[in-house]
Amino acid sequence: MDSYSIxxxxxxxxxxxxxxxxxxxxxxxxxxxxTSGSQCLAQLHKRPQLITIDYSLPDMNGKxxxxxxxxxxxxxxxxxISGQEDVGTAVELLKMGANDYLVKDDxxxxxxxxxIVRIRENxxxxxxxxxxxxxLGQKYEFEKTILGSSAAMKRVFAIMEKAARTSINVSVTGxxxxxxxxxxxxxxxxxxxxxxxxxxxxxxAIPADLLESELFGHEKGAFTGAIARKIGKFEEAxxxxxxxxxxxxxxxxxxxxxxxxxxxxxxxRVGGNEKVKLDVRLIxxxxxxxxxxxxxxxxxxxxxxxxxxxxxxxxxxxxxxxDVLMLAKSFLQEACKTNKLGPLQLSNxxxxxxxxxxxxxxxxxLKAVIELAAVMSNGxxxxxxxxxxxxxxxxxxLLSDAKTMKEYNIGIIRxxxxxxxxxxxxxxxxLDIGKSTIYKMIQNKEIVLPV
Amino acid sequence: MEVNELYSxxxxxxxxxxxxxxxxxxxxxxxxxxxxxxxxIRQAYEKKDFAAMAAQAHRLKSALDTMAITSLQQDxxxxxxxxxxxxGTAEAGVLINKLETVIDQVVAQVRTI
Numbered sequence: 006m007d008s009y010s011i012x013x014x015x016x017x018x019x020x021x022x023x024x025x026x027x028x029x030x031x032x033x034x035x036x037x038x039x040t041s042g043s044q045c046l047a048q049l050h051k052r053p054q055l056i057t058i059d060y061s062l063p064d065m066n067g068k069x070x071x072x073x074x075x076x077x078x079x080x081x082x083x084x085x086i087s088g089q090e091d092v093g094t095a096v097e098l099l100k101m102g103a104n105d106y107l108v109k110d111d112x113x114x115x116x117x118x119x120x121i122v123r124i125r126e127n128x129x130x131x132x133x134x135x136x137x138x139x140x141l142g143q144k145y146e147f148e149k150t151i152l153g154s155s156a157a158m159k160r161v162f163a164i165m166e167k168a169a170r171t172s173i174n175v176s177v178t179g180x181x182x183x184x185x186x187x188x189x190x191x192x193x194x195x196x197x198x199x200x201x202x203x204x205x206x207x208x209x210a211i212p213a214d215l216l217e218s219e220l221f222g223h224e225k226g227a228f229t230g231a232i233a234r235k236i237g238k239f240e241e242a243x244x245x246x247x248x249x250x251x252x253x254x255x256x257x258x259x260x261x262x263x264x265x266x267x268x269x270x271x272x273x274r275v276g277g278n279e280k281v282k283l284d285v286r287l288i289x290x291x292x293x294x295x296x297x298x299x300x301x302x303x304x305x306x307x308x309x310x311x312x313x314x315x316x317x318x319x320x321x322x323x324x325x326x327x328d329v330l331m332l333a334k335s336f337l338q339e340a341c342k343t344n345k346l347g348p349l350q351l352s353n354x355x356x357x358x359x360x361x362x363x364x365x366x367x368x369x370x371l372k373a374v375i376e377l378a379a380v381m382s383n384g385x386x387x388x389x390x391x392x393x394x395x396x397x398x399x400x401x402x403l404l405s406d407a408k409t410m411k412e413y414n415i416g417i418i419r420x421x422x423x424x425x426x427x428x429x430x431x432x433x434x435x436l437d438i439g440k441s442t443i444y445k446m447i448q449n450k451e452i453v454l455p456v
Numbered sequence: 457m458e459v460n461e462l463y464s465x466x467x468x469x470x471x472x473x474x475x476x477x478x479x480x481x482x483x484x485x486x487x488x489x490x491x492x493x494x495x496x497i498r499q500a501y502e503k504k505d506f507a508a509m510a511a512q513a514h515r516l517k518s519a520l521d522t523m524a525i526t527s528l529q530q531d532x533x534x535x536x537x538x539x540x541x542x543x544g545t546a547e548a549g550v551l552i553n554k555l556e557t558v559i560d561q562v563v564a565q566v567r568t569i
Contacts, residue, residue: 019485019519023471026478061514088514088536109518111467 010035012053014045016063027114042070049077060087071101082124150191152335153328157320164317169195177290179319182369185290193246201245206238209251218275227276242285252289253298264308322364329359336372340379354389357453362394415451427454463562464524494559501552506543510536528558
């Protein structure tokens with residue numbers, strides 16, 4: 006049984022007795038009766054979970070007491086019970102943060118009962134949200150969120166820490182699948198704004214004609230179908246972080262609207278006149294080269310400088326040294342857990358293959374490859390045969406990164422071996438080279454044939 | 457259920473839901489509190505401390521409501537709301553006289569329960 010401490014501040018012993026008797030019908034409620042405002046303030050250190058206050062107390066009125074309670078504990082629920090119905094006072098008290106205002110009559114005790122039940126439910130939900138936020142914050146600790154010990158990733162972590170400590174705008178760039186949203190979340194959940202919302206918007210996923218109202222909200226009747234006022238993503242992210250993914254996809258018209266909002270730090274909902282002040286941290290991301298987009302006239306230069314802020318450049322997986330194996334092991338463990346499989350290891354041939362493959366789809370592709378391999382694996386090991394690496398992009402990966410001629414040769418031979426069922430003679434014929442060239446590469450472990 | 461024209465225990469019995477100990481406690485509290493509050497109202501009136509008079513009337517109000525002493529429900533509210541000027545008039549004195557009389561009668565009857 007969870008005990009719940011309630012102070013009843015009531016100078017009328019008769020009414021106080023009735024309230025106490027009624028509330029103690031719930032054995033969880035631990036009641037403390039107090040007869041004045043000063044008594045109540047003196048007992049606040051006992052940390053009541055709710056206070057009911059008779060508005061007219063002998064030493065101070067309800068407003069004065071509420072102000073002093075609020076300065077000591079801004080979140081403590083307070084219910085007023087007044088002998089007189091006074092709408093003006095009720096409104097004023099509710100504006101000051103009172104949770105309810107009840108008038109003493111035959112129904113008060115039942116209304117009070119329901120009000121406390123509602124407040125407790127709210128408190129429980131708030132606690133739950135708080136707990137989940139904390140868990141989320143822990144989940145997004147940099148090292149737990151983004152695995153990597155390569156020099157390139159260490160540089161990224163250092164910039165992310167700087168970003169988390171400030172409220173400066175951040176721009177995250179990197180190829181598709183490098184984890185841009187994850188970086189944005191990690192920055193948010195490690196910043197002072199962690200307890201406020203993180204609101205992601207993918208600009209490429211929302212039709213252009215809906216994007217304005219999605220971002221800035223709209224008033225009722227702003228356009229056909231606007232049946233009620235809608236709060237936009239900027240307002241939704243109040244005091245938190247707004248993550249605009251694929252920012253380069255924004256059309257020029259909306260770019261100028263976004264620029265104005267960022268400059269003015271306020272917005273006007275579509276179809277409205279009211280100016281809404283903003284306190285939002287902006288993180289943007291794109292897989293495109295924004296500077297190039299500016300040069301080509303697709304992206305406004307002034308907006309570019311406004312949003313660029315602190316740039317975080319995520320390296321492609323192929324430039325992250327041994328991170329690929331660290332990530333692969335982690336994804337494999339995760340896949341085994343999710344699919345209720347026994348523990349699996351990566352074979353040497355699989356490791357070698359993963360290290361050699363350029364992963365044009367980056368971490369996202371690696372994850373998909375490993376998940377599939379875990380399911381396809383028949384033993385305790387994931388072998389090279391279980392890895393299906395010739396995914397989207399096909400041969401293009403051969404040219405996806407600057408390489409030496411030798412590395413190109415190895416890449417081409419490896420690709421043809423795979424395409425020709427490891428028939429060395431056939432590959433040698435296709436390339437018009439001697440078989441011995443390929444055998445030498447195998448001997449030197451430059452090429453690993455699947456067992 | 458105890459009902460007569462001066463008061464009714466119906467409301468307090470409803471709250472008590474058969475709990476005789478609570479019912480007795482509330483009756484005793486009324487017998488103790490009501491005459492004392494009336495006395496305080498009288499003294500405050502005579503000292504022309506009308507704020508104290510209103511505060512005492514406010515404290516007594518819920519007991520009168522719960523005991524369903526209907527003949528005093530408007531009067532106690534009038535005393536509670538009286539401003540300085542009104543409280544100095546003869547009307548306040550009349551209301552207090554009535555309050556004393558009715559409470560004396562109710563107390564006498566309740567004591568016999």
